[in-house]
Amino acid sequence: MSGIRSGQMRRILAVLVSVVIFTMFAGPAYSGNAVIKLIRGTSNAATCPLELFNARGDKPQAKNDMKALIYKLSNRIMRIGKRALVGVYEVATFLFPIPAHYEPVMDDPEFFIGVNRSCGLDINI
Numbered sequence: 001m002s003g004i005r006s007g008q009m010r011r012i013l014a015v016l017v018s019v020v021i022f023t024m025f026a027g028p029a030y031s032g033n034a035v036i037k038l039i040r041g042t043s044n045a046a047t048c049p050l051e052l053f054n055a056r057g058d059k060p061q062a063k064n065d066m067k068a069l070i071y072k073l074s075n076r077i078m079r080i081g082k083r084a085l086v087g088v089y090e091v092a093t094f095l096f097p098i099p100a101h102y103e104p105v106m107d108d109p110e111f112f113i114g115v116n117r118s119c120g121l122d123i124n125i
Helices: 006-025 036-051 063-091
Strands: none
Touching: 036 063
């Protein structure tokens, strides 16, 4: 009985390593994965205080300046709380595909700091 020659062993090892590498980075085409959910949750929990300085979602200024200020401040504080709670929820449940296929709970925006999934973080506040 002859053993496997070193050339054959190298080819088999190369194929196995290639398969492992490709499956590590391959994910379902329709969804995210647990790592993206963990990053999204951590990002949302860490960047929630920045919502205080974000004017997105504010209505045009009303005639009464004090009324507009109270509205804007309370709206921004609510968004801080929402982003913090969603971030903590996503970090706590990142191993489970809830909602289905690891879809984001918050999608307005999904990340406070823009993320381009093809090449990493794209900071555009």
